[in-house]
Amino acid sequence: xxxxxxxxxxxxxxxxxxxxxxxxxELSPVADHTGTLRRDAILLVTxxxxxxxxxxxxxxxxRDLGISHFLVVDNGSDDGSREYLAAQADVSLWTTxxxxxxxxxxxxxxxWLLMRHGRGHWILAVDVDEFFxxxxxxxxxxxxxxxxxxxxxxxxFPAMVVDMYPKGxxxxxxxxEGANPFEIANWFDSGNYMISRNPTFGNLWIQxxxxxxxxxxxxxxxxxxxxxxxxxxxxxxxxxxxxxxxLLPRGLNLVYDELGGERASGCLLHAKxxxxxxxxxxxxLERREHFAQSREYIAYAETLxxxxxxxCKWSEKYINWRQLEILGLMSKGNWA
Amino acid sequence: xxxxxxxxxxxxxxxxxxAEVARFWAATGCPVVIHVDRRTGAxxxxxxxxxxxxxDIVSFSRRYACEWGTWSLVAATQAAATQLLARHPxxxxxYLASGACLPLxxxxxxxxxxxxxxxxxxxxxxxxxxxxxxxxxLAEERFTLSFPFSxxxxxxxxxxYVGAQRRIGLRRTIPKGLVPHLGSQWWCLTRRxxxxxxxxxxxxxxxxxxxxxxxxxxxxxxxxARLYSTRIESRSLTLAKFDVQGKPHTFYDDHLxxxxxxxxxxxxxxxxxxxxxxxTFLAPPTPGGTRAEPNPGKIDRLFxxxxxxxxxxxxxxxxxxxxxxQDHENGKTSAPYSVFHGFSDLFENFDIWLSKSVGSRVHxxxxxxxxxxxxxxxxxxxxxxxxxxxLRDYNPRAFLTNLIWNTRGERQCxxxxxxxxxxxxxxxxxxxxxxxxxxxxxxxxxLSRANLNFSDIRREAARLQRIETEHLKILRTMYVKARVRxxxxxxxxxxxxxxxxxxxxxxSPRSARPLTEAPKLVDLTGFGQFLQNLKNQxxxxxxxxxxxxxxxxQPPARDRGRPYLVR
Numbered sequence: 001x002x003x004x005x006x007x008x009x010x011x012x013x014x015x016x017x018x019x020x021x022x023x024x025x026e027l028s029p030v031a032d033h034t035g036t037l038r039r040d041a042i043l044l045v046t047x048x049x050x051x052x053x054x055x056x057x058x059x060x061x062x063r064d065l066g067i068s069h070f071l072v073v074d075n076g077s078d079d080g081s082r083e084y085l086a087a088q089a090d091v092s093l094w095t096t097x098x099x100x101x102x103x104x105x106x107x108x109x110x111x112w113l114l115m116r117h118g119r120g121h122w123i124l125a126v127d128v129d130e131f132f133x134x135x136x137x138x139x140x141x142x143x144x145x146x147x148x149x150x151x152x153x154x155x156x157f158p159a160m161v162v163d164m165y166p167k168g169x170x171x172x173x174x175x176x177e178g179a180n181p182f183e184i185a186n187w188f189d190s191g192n193y194m195i196s197r198n199p200t201f202g203n204l205w206i207q208x209x210x211x212x213x214x215x216x217x218x219x220x221x222x223x224x225x226x227x228x229x230x231x232x233x234x235x236x237x238x239x240x241x242x243x244x245x246x247l248l249p250r251g252l253n254l255v256y257d258e259l260g261g262e263r264a265s266g267c268l269l270h271a272k273x274x275x276x277x278x279x280x281x282x283x284x285l286e287r288r289e290h291f292a293q294s295r296e297y298i299a300y301a302e303t304l305x306x307x308x309x310x311x312c313k314w315s316e317k318y319i320n321w322r323q324l325e326i327l328g329l330m331s332k333g334n335w336a
Numbered sequence: 337x338x339x340x341x342x343x344x345x346x347x348x349x350x351x352x353x354x355a356e357v358a359r360f361w362a363a364t365g366c367p368v369v370i371h372v373d374r375r376t377g378a379x380x381x382x383x384x385x386x387x388x389x390x391x392d393i394v395s396f397s398r399r400y401a402c403e404w405g406t407w408s409l410v411a412a413t414q415a416a417a418t419q420l421l422a423r424h425p426x427x428x429x430x431y432l433a434s435g436a437c438l439p440l441x442x443x444x445x446x447x448x449x450x451x452x453x454x455x456x457x458x459x460x461x462x463x464x465x466x467x468x469x470x471x472x473x474l475a476e477e478r479f480t481l482s483f484p485f486s487x488x489x490x491x492x493x494x495x496x497y498v499g500a501q502r503r504i505g506l507r508r509t510i511p512k513g514l515v516p517h518l519g520s521q522w523w524c525l526t527r528r529x530x531x532x533x534x535x536x537x538x539x540x541x542x543x544x545x546x547x548x549x550x551x552x553x554x555x556x557x558x559x560x561a562r563l564y565s566t567r568i569e570s571r572s573l574t575l576a577k578f579d580v581q582g583k584p585h586t587f588y589d590d591h592l593x594x595x596x597x598x599x600x601x602x603x604x605x606x607x608x609x610x611x612x613x614x615x616t617f618l619a620p621p622t623p624g625g626t627r628a629e630p631n632p633g634k635i636d637r638l639f640x641x642x643x644x645x646x647x648x649x650x651x652x653x654x655x656x657x658x659x660x661x662q663d664h665e666n667g668k669t670s671a672p673y674s675v676f677h678g679f680s681d682l683f684e685n686f687d688i689w690l691s692k693s694v695g696s697r698v699h700x701x702x703x704x705x706x707x708x709x710x711x712x713x714x715x716x717x718x719x720x721x722x723x724x725x726x727l728r729d730y731n732p733r734a735f736l737t738n739l740i741w742n743t744r745g746e747r748q749c750x751x752x753x754x755x756x757x758x759x760x761x762x763x764x765x766x767x768x769x770x771x772x773x774x775x776x777x778x779x780x781x782x783l784s785r786a787n788l789n790f791s792d793i794r795r796e797a798a799r800l801q802r803i804e805t806e807h808l809k810i811l812r813t814m815y816v817k818a819r820v821r822x823x824x825x826x827x828x829x830x831x832x833x834x835x836x837x838x839x840x841x842x843x844s845p846r847s848a849r850p851l852t853e854a855p856k857l858v859d860l861t862g863f864g865q866f867l868q869n870l871k872n873q874x875x876x877x878x879x880x881x882x883x884x885x886x887x888x889x890q891p892p893a894r895d896r897g898r899p900y901l902v903r
Contacts, residue, residue, distance in 0.1 A: 136588070136590060139589060139590040140588050140589070140590065141609075143609065144586075144588055144607055144609070147586075147607065148586060151583055151586075152581065152583070158656050158657055159656075160655075160656040189719070189720035190719045190720065190742070191719020191720065191721060191738050191741060191742035192719055192720050192721045192722060192738060193655075193734070193738070194730060194731035194734040194735075195654055195655070195656075195659055195731075195734060196731065197659070204656060204659055206656060208734075210720070212722075212727060213716075213720060213722045213724075213727070217722060217724040217726060217727050218724070218726050219726070220726060220727050220730035220731075221730065227656060255656070255657060256656060256657045256658060256659045257646075257649065257657065257658055257659075257660070258659065258660055258661045258664065259660060259661070259664045260647075260648055260649050260658070260660045260664050260665055260666035261645070261646050261647045261648060261649045261658065262645050262646060262649040262650065262653075262655075262657055262658040263646070263657040263658070264657065265655070265656050265657035312716045312720055313716060314716050314717065314718055314719060314720045315720055316720075328650065328653045328655050328741060329655060329656075330655070330656070330657075331645070331649075331655065331657050331658065332645065333642075333645065333646050333657065334579045334580060334642045334643060334645065334646035335642065336585060336638050336639050336641070336642035
């Protein structure tokens, strides 16, 4: 990469960080327990809005995984999410009514919180409907993974989004609070992902899955990106560029092997296609706060109007991480 | 009276685990000397000392600040071993372990094992010429160059200085009588050998030399033991597996059964929070028969597989953490597949005939302009692969590799023609898994019967001929790795069975069943005239081979029971 390009990326990173610094004013603390953080705490960062019904399982899932503390930005919830989170001892909560789009879909807020509290910690940046799995996640806590990454001198860990969906119409079976969403949405696409390299940031751009298959088949370029790098050993100079799809400095995006070997990687099981989906889509279409004029949500609405079924004959039923490993969606790398 | 076995432990983190292990060893009367890295916090160290105060055969040695790959580790070992030998005269064997080591079998069994071999030194000790595992490629040169810079902190300076010494030809001389040996730093030596090393009159000279050797903890005792030992077993009693980066693999709770069955004495290294491992292996021994010789075969295989996965990966897999550069794929696709170029234009229902003749999946034109024609007219295929043309053409290579990956274990065959998407031509031609059979020029057959203006036909014919010429050019380059067969149409229809038999034999070599039924050739009446018409319009159809202008080509006689085969 030419010196000039490198310099431009450096400027970009500084600009993003300054932007995050300015956006700090939008966040007002509701419950701040960050003073009690241990030096080796593993932090989870998330931005959410009206996710009350999903929160109990979300918190339980990540507590079981070994997350020490949650940093949450509440973007103007009015369904009791804020009150629920404020009552949790291991959640530090900030609230804002500012525009989600204006903060680059939450990335600015996240960057600011990490700038402030993330230094030197392993951080996991996920959405409330994303559930992180990694090799041996059923027998080893997340600290085993981060310890191993530390000894391997790796600073970031990739996890591709795997869209999970139910068999039949998305809204057919209602989701009950506290339940495991993958009891309902337990199907996924195993082998229709398309990958290309992003020359500027060095990351892989992955598209495909049920959304590309059913909603974006005629305009695949616009299909949502599925590549994510959610687990990072945070340093003050890092920042997320676009959601958690890529980071700067670009070395953090080089999470894949180019000489034929496999590096370790995980998956983010995506429980988006779950009731109350219709209501959520209607609301988001109203707000228009999502990426690219909310074109994804327009497509969701269309799908719902038609049959609302993402399932097909070749859908795969989810069992465990080993299944995803065998199917080639994730890898153990040299972790054994 | 203490046991005849003493332990030296080198610790730097997770001291509470080291304490548990030291207590476990001391409980059977084995004296332990603990060395704690000086860079470990004072409070932590004090806590450990206080914790062990009630065990009088556990003592602490002088602390050195240890850095990986430097002399300090040897100095620490020397000090601790000297202390152990001096304080505990009953000790016959000294076992060097780290703070992250986990005993897998009761100490009594280890003592019995050593009692049966009282004069044996267990130390992996291999001459530099025979070592293949050194990281960074430094084996012999560890002993002949000097290494004043830290590899961890000043990598560039380290590399620069090594390079400079190589260029200038600087070499250190190895002290007389020493033959450099390398090996695992975890050993078990007899008092006789160890004290000979530590009390050697030349020790000052040896130390001065090894101080500048690269990673002396893997060579100091390994080399000197060769001078004094009467009986060396060149293996370590500690089970330690190393990955491609040269760091030890870590054991977790889920390795419990593997470790138990390995029958090794000590394993390195356990994750400090592997509670179940520590609880199980540090529990008081249950009475039971003594077990066999150490046999880490299963663990070896597990970790060898991990290394293989990290370095070579699964062939034909493209995913988020394996995206090989061109020509570094270790297998562009995961399984063999066959491409039939032009056959579907020449034979009626060729795919049906083919799927009857071979036991594999036969698709139509996967890269057809309208949609991917999956076998059986499916709209979705294995792995939820869609037949949508836009989706396929967005990334045709991913489509192909996904298809082959999703159907591992079942051979895929598909039709191809110049009308199809041509983006994968180079990819398939350079893929050793591809079997590409071409009947050139057969694209003209459907054109000859098309109900179109002749000027349109002529234009289409020119386009297809251009595309196919390009493709054939690729298939004839020196870069081709695929199994390629090319016939002109004229050549092929003269005797289609022989080439078909050859292709099918290659697809399923074991079946060796001769073809009984021939695919039905399309009606070629008027084809020669059609080609002549094209010529008359100023286009030169070249790829079909020579067809007589007026005479109809003669299809082979159908009455032969089985085709004539040359075997």
